[in-house]
Amino acid sequence: MQTDLHLFATAILLPLVGAVVAGLGGRLLDDAMAKIITIGCMGVAALCGVGALYGGWSAGFAPQTVPLADWVNAGGFHATWTLRFDTLSVTMTAMVLCVSLLVHCYSLGYMSHETMPTYRFFSYLSLFTFAMLMLVSSNDLIQLFFGWEGVGLASYLLIGYWYDRPSATAAAIKAFVVNRVADLFFLVGIGLVYVLFHTVQYDQIFATVPQVLGASYSLFGTTFNMMEVICFLLFVGAMGKSAQLFLHTWLPDAMEGPTPVSALIHAATMVTAGVFLMARMSPFLEFAPGTRMFVIFIGATTCFFAATVGMVQPDIKRTIAYSTCSQLGYMFAAVGVGAYQASVFHLTTHAFFKALLFLGAGSVIHAVHDEQNMFRMGGLWKKLPLTYAVMWIGSLALAGVFPFAGYWSKDAILNALWASGSSMSHYAWTLGTITAFITAFYSWRLLFLVFHGAPADEHVRDAAHESPAVMTVPLVLLAIGALVAGVALAPYYIGxxxxxxxxxxxxxxxxxxxxxxxxxVPALIGLLPSIAGLAGIALAYVFYVASPALPASMARSFGPVYRFLLNKWYFDELYTVIFVRPYAAIARVLWKEGDEGAVEGLPRDLVRATVTGASEAVKLQTGSIAIYAFTMLAGLVVLLTVALCG
Known part of the structure; x- marks a missing residue:
């Protein structure tokens, strides 16, 4: 067991070593050496993570802790930097490291066209990985929040990596700001946990939960159950990181970063943090039925919303990004009905096929010289046979087709939603089944537009070429995961x-x-998602292969609906009217009237008065001795008069 703990700690710390050495020493090291160091550290860390997973399983995953250092020691509050070794943390660590290693290797080829050194990019990737590992290995809420903010910072740096592009910097700021809004709720939730339990350490607060179930919280004359309030606040924090409805707007814009960043954010880090948080806090959620109903509603609605938007997007990366948002909705719906194991199972399988789809899209983009509009592609399957094959595997897994990975985890979630039996869970099952149809439709829409049919732009097709081995080997390994992860892991996760x-x-x-x-569940209920997925594939074939003129005709016939979906349900426009413009107007008033008018204006007025007074005072200095003598005499007379009269 000690060996497993040492492997686990090494797996957590090595990405930090790579990030620091490459980031701080990148200017001194050769760029190639910085890449070797980060990928070498990540490779060893991945081996250690998998070794810890195997060793932990062999030993029965007895929960253990690895204390590293004091974290906070202020007054009566004491928190240590301690790694938590249990099934949830070790499985997440192994998954994050394996996907991150493949993304690092893939980036060697994808970023090869960059004219500037890329040591900063690889340092950020390793920092991102370390922050996520800090989050999943946390033993208390303080360390979890540190990792939580760490992935937020790293995502800001990576989304805005091409800082000379205004769209990239705007997307980075948007992701940072939206997540800060959600993180405020999360931080308040942590504060209430400490108020209620007088600790933030997991084992202590979980053991005390039965004793505080009746605790209440009063606000504005209304009494709320404390456990419900805490769970609600923690879930809002998770909504931001995992891009759930109302706090999702940053996720599609994050596609402005390099494609390996998109794969890492959407598959293994950041967006999965919210699902991990809900699974870790299952001892809280089990006693907050009201919050769980809200979780089901948000998850199911997000699932459907994102799928409807994804089926009309012209950008290949944004289409896959909305599929991430949709799949996260499935995971949260499972959390709401208490099927945490199924949720984490889908998180794990999703990591493989979503990383595969994003990196496959990156291979296409790399091949067609940074073109991302699918309507300018077409007929690429002969030029990119390997990418085409692995994209099929990823799409089959995403659509939940047997026996690919997504089939096992998505069907488990939908069956759990039906078996739960509540009206809210049946609402989620209905939307989830409809979404299974839409998911298959837009997945094959992507495949048919990119790889089949006549090319919309002959130059794009003629210039296309298969990616180098450093990019295709990670695709093949991820494709294997997307193929076998479901059947291999199902007995352990949900079986x-x-x-x-x-x-x-x-x-x-x-x-x-x-x-x-x-x-x-009844046999028909279990089969419906698969039937819906196959129907979606068939409809995509009709629309984009058999009758390619049909989509444009449908878009014209249902213009308002098409524009509504194309504009993402107008959330960005709505937020601009409600939040951005009023904030900008207030900021402009504070800038002009407050900053320039008062803060800068008062010293300016004082200076102006001083200059004016001085200019008038100098007029008294005439240079005439007679006037000076007369002035002195007059002053003396006044002084004597005052003295004598006094």
Missing amino acids: AKQDLFWNGAIFNAPGNSIMETFEH
Whole structure:
């Protein structure tokens, strides 16, 4: 067990070493050496992470901690930097490191056209990975929040990596600001946890939950259940990181960063942090039924919303980005019904096929010289046979087609939603099943537009070429994961071995039997998602292969609906009217009237008065001795008069 703990700690710390050496020493080291160091550290870390996972499973995943250093010691509050070794943290660590390693290797080819040294890019990738590992290995809420903010910072740096592009810097700022809004709720939730439990350490607060279930919180004359309030605040924080409805607007714009960044954000880091938080806080959520209903509603609605937007996007990366948003909705809906294991299972399988799809899209973009509009592509499958094949595998997994990875995890979620039996869970199941149809439709829309049919731009097709091996090998490895991860992991995550595998890392209350009952849904209910997925594929074939003129005709016939979806339900425009413009107007008033008018104006007026007074005073200095003598005499007379009269 000590060996496993040492491997685990090494896996967490090595990405930090790579980030610091490449980032601070990049100017002194050769650019190639900085890449070797970051990828070498990531490779060793991935091996250690997988080794810790294997060792932990062999030993039964007995929860352990690895204390590293004091973290905070102020007054009566004490927090240490401690790594938590349990099933949830180790599986997340292994997944993050494996995907991140492949993204690092892929980036060697994708960023090869950059004229400037890329040591800064690789340093940021490693920093991003380390921040996510800090988050998933946390043993208390303080360390979790540190990692939480760390991935926010790293995402800002990576999304805005091409800082000479105004769209990239705007997207980075947008991601940072939207997440800060959600993080305020998260921070208040952590504060209330400390107020209620007098600690933020997981084991201590989880053990105390049964004793504080009746605690209440009063606000504006209304009393709220404290557990519901805390869970609601933590979930709003998760909504920001995981781009759920109302706080999702940053995610599509994050596509302005390099494609490897998109893969890392959407597959293994950042957006999965919210799902991890909900799974880690399962001992809280189990006793907050009101919040769980809200989680189901937001997750299901996000799932449907993002899918409808994704099916009309012309940009290849934005289409895949909205699919991420949609799949995260499935995960949160599963959390809402208490199927945390199914949620984390889908998180894991999703990491493989979503990284595959993004890196496959990057391979296409790299091949066609940075073109991202799918309507300018077409007929590329002969030019990019390997990319075409792996994109098929990723799309089959995303659509939930048997036996690919997404089939096992997505069907488990939908079955759990149906088995839960509440009206809200049936609402989520209905939207989830409809979304399965839409997901398959826009996935094959992408495949048919990019790889089939007559090319819209002959120059784009003729200039296309398959990516180098440093990019295609990671694609093949991810394709293997997208093919076999579901069937390989299902017995452990949601099957017969789940109790032994999770070993208490995820909590299900005594009344929560969803993980036993979800397998017993009616046969038709279990088959409907697969039927819907195949129907979506068939419809995409009709629209984009058999009758390619049909989509344009439909867009004209249903113009308002098409524009509504194309403009993403007008959320950005709505937020501009409600938040951005009033904020800009207030800022302009404070700038002109407050800053320039008062703060800068008062010293300016004082200076002007001083200059005016001085210019008038100098007029008294005439240079005439007679006037000076007369003035002195007059002053003497006044002085004597005052003295004598006094």
